[in-house]
Amino acid sequence: MDNLVDPEELVDTEEGKLLKFQCNLCDTEVVHSMTQLLLQALATASVDKTTGDIFKSPSSVAGGMKTELAGYMIQRCEPLPESMDGHQVRSDQLTKASTLPTEFLSDLVDDFVTSKRNMMSHVSGFFSSESRLNKIKDFVQKLETENVWAEDERKATTDAILRKIDVKCTFHCPERFDTPEKLAEHESQCKFRIVNCTNDGCAVSCCAVHIEKHDSICPFKLLPCEQLCEQQVMRSKMDKHCETVCPMKLINCPFYGVGCETAFAQCSLDRHCSGFLQTHLMYVVHVITRQGASVNDMDQRLQLLEKVQSLNELSGALDVRTLTLVTKEQESKINKLEKDLKAQETKMKKLENDLRSRK
Numbered sequence: 326m327d328n329l330v331d332p333e334e335l336v337d338t339e340e341g342k343l344l345k346f347q348c349n350l351c352d353t354e355v356v357h358s359m360t361q362l363l364l365q366a367l368a369t370a371s372v373d374k375t376t377g378d379i380f381k382s383p384s385s386v387a388g389g390m391k392t393e394l395a396g397y398m399i400q401r402c403e404p405l406p407e408s409m410d411g412h413q414v415r416s417d418q419l420t421k422a423s424t425l426p427t428e429f430l431s432d433l434v435d436d437f438v439t440s441k442r443n444m445m446s447h448v449s450g451f452f453s454s455e456s457r458l459n460k461i462k463d464f465v466q467k468l469e470t471e472n473v474w475a476e477d478e479r480k481a482t483t484d485a486i487l488r489k490i491d492v493k494c495t496f497h498c499p500e501r502f503d504t505p506e507k508l509a510e511h512e513s514q515c516k517f518r519i520v521n522c523t524n525d526g527c528a529v530s531c532c533a534v535h536i537e538k539h540d541s542i543c544p545f546k547l548l549p550c551e552q553l554c555e556q557q558v559m560r561s562k563m564d565k566h567c568e569t570v571c572p573m574k575l576i577n578c579p580f581y582g583v584g585c586e587t588a589f590a591q592c593s594l595d596r597h598c599s600g601f602l603q604t605h606l607m608y609v610v611h612v613i614t615r616q617g618a619s620v621n622d623m624d625q626r627l628q629l630l631e632k633v634q635s636l637n638e639l640s641g642a643l644d645v646r647t648l649t650l651v652t653k654e655q656e657s658k659i660n661k662l663e664k665d666l667k668a669q670e671t672k673m674k675k676l677e678n679d680l681r682s683r684k
């Protein structure tokens with residue numbers, strides 16, 4: 326867009342000068358969300374218009390749809406004739422348009438998209454179906470990668486719409502000047518000029534009018550320590566600082582384990598330790614005494630254990646003796662059996678001899 330103004334609006338009423346040079350700056354955040362909205366509208370209308378149509382795809386209608394959508398938006402943003410809708414409706418719309426331009430545009434987009442739905446897409450449940458939403462999402466991406474509606478072109482359309490509906494000049498700059506020098510001077514001060522965040526390490530840039538809002542959340546902003554040590558700490562590193570290196574971090578006394586339950590800022594460690602030297606020594610002595618007692622106790626336990634051990638060995642020995650006895654018993658039984666067997670054998674031999682002599 327160039328900076329030349331519509332000839333009808335050129336004259337400064339007070340001084341009669343020709344104001345040919347206009348500041349074209351506006352709220353980039355609002356313009357960005359509006360241009361995204363237009364792209365979404367184009368995708369939705371193209372998908373809805375061609376649903377179920379075997380001869381047309383969203384891509385085949387997107388070009389014509391784009392021109393139609395831009396024309397429709399500009400036309401709808403012309404001031405409404407008062408007699409048509411009555412004063413109340415018109416003033417409500419103007420209020421919405423001038424305070425919430427993105428929402429106002431969204432209403433117009435809905436009207437446009439609804440008017441483009443074809444018969445096939447009226448099948449019940451279609452508009453809330455996931456497949457439609459996915460189709461639209463995919464098509465938005467396609468429009469972006471194929472640059473069907475160039476961003477510059479979309480921005481120009483958005484700009485034109487914003488200048489029509491933002492009657493209170495909240496989101497765009499209305500200033501005009503009679504020389505390019507004066508315009509340039511103004512642009513360097515305009516509240517919609519782009520400024521960089523000045524916090525070290527931050528790469529954000531935005532309209533001057535929003536920089537304060539950014540500064541209040543900027544992760545690189547240096548802030549006084551929350552625990553009131555003397556350091557300046559980056560917002561994003563505050564938690565870690567407070568939990569680790571901050572001199573004001575509360576810590577337990579290193580003699581906590583032996584009985585000193587005092588907590589203090591870690592920078593006071595030396596002062597505490599030298600101030601409570603005697604107390605700490607007392608705690609340590611107590612612990613040593615207690616440990617001495619428990620060493621005795623351990624000794625006694627050890628002795629007991631040893632006794633138990635030797636008793637166990639003794640009972641093991643007893644078992645061996647029993648076993649020997651049992652073995653001996655068995656052995657004598659076997660011996661007796663062997664003797665019996667021999668006696669039987671002798672008897673048999675005697676009987677045999679007797680039989681032979683009788684023959």
Ligand SMILES: [Zn+2]
Binds near residue numbers: 349350498500511512
């Ligand atoms: Zn300006």
Ligand SMILES: [Zn+2]
Binds near residue numbers: 524528540543
């Ligand atoms: Zn920043």
Ligand SMILES: [Zn+2]
Binds near residue numbers: 551552553554555573
């Ligand atoms: Zn600190």
Ligand SMILES: [Zn+2]
Binds near residue numbers: 579585597
């Ligand atoms: Zn202590």
